[in-house]
Amino acid sequence: MWTAENRARYDRSQLRYPSDLTEEEWSLIAPLIPAARRGGNKRTVDIREVMNGLMYVPGTGCQWRAISKDLPPRSTVYYYFCRWQHEGTLDRLHHALYILCREQAGRKASPTAAIIDSQSVKSAEKGGGASIPPALTPASGSRARSGMSSSIRRAC
Numbered sequence: 746m747w748t749a750e751n752r753a754r755y756d757r758s759q760l761r762y763p764s765d766l767t768e769e770e771w772s773l774i775a776p777l778i779p780a781a782r783r784g785g786n787k788r789t790v791d792i793r794e795v796m797n798g799l800m801y802v803p804g805t806g807c808q809w810r811a812i813s814k815d816l817p818p819r820s821t822v823y824y825y826f827c828r829w830q831h832e833g834t835l836d837r838l839h840h841a842l843y844i845l846c847r848e849q850a851g852r853k854a855s856p857t858a859a860i861i862d863s864q865s866v867k868s869a870e871k872g873g874g875a876s877i878p879p880a881l882t883p884a885s886g887s888r889a890r891s892g893m894s895s896s897i898r899r900a901c
Contacts, residue, residue: 762813764804765797773845777838778829790817798822 757763766774771793778796781788798816802809812819829835844854 761815762797762801762804764800766793766800771796773842774838777834777841779832779834790821792825795822795825799826 757765757767760767774796775793778792794817798812798819799822801807801812801816802822809819809823812822816822826835847854
C-alpha cells in the first residue's frame with residue numbers, strides 16, 4: 746500500500762535516471778562486486794556508474810549502442826556485463842538480493858514449497874520431435890524443392 750513513507754522511499758525523481766542506484770541500493774550490492782584484478786593498470790572506471798549502465802539497458806529497453814553518453818562507454822559496460830556473467834557475479838548478486846527480499850517479507854530464505862502444474866508435466870513427458878528446432882530436421886520432399894543434395898540431406 747502506498748503510504749507517505751513508501752512514496753518517499755521509492756521516489757526516483759531525484760536521480761539522474763530512474764534506473765540509477767540509490768545510496769541504499771548501492772550499499773547493498775557494492776560488497777558483492779569483486780575487486781579489481783591484481784596486476785596491470787589500476788581500475789579507472791567507476792563501478793557504480795557501470796552498474797548504473799547495466800541497469801539502464803533493461804530499464805529503458807534500449808540497445809547496447811544506445812546507452813546514454815553520460816554513462817560509461819558501451820564497450821566498458823558490456824565488458825563488465827560479460828565478465829560478471831561469466832564469473833557468476835550477476836548470479837551471486839541476484840541470489841543475495843533474492844534472499845534479502847524474502848527475509849524482508851518475513852519468509853524463509855529459500856522456498857519450502859513448489860507448485861507443479863499437471864499440464865506442464867504432460868507436455869514435458871511428450872518430448873520427441875517438438876523439442877528439436879525445425880532448422881535441424883532433415884528437409885522433406887524432392888531435392889528440387891528442398892534445394893539440398895541427397896548427401897547433405899543425409900548428413901542432417
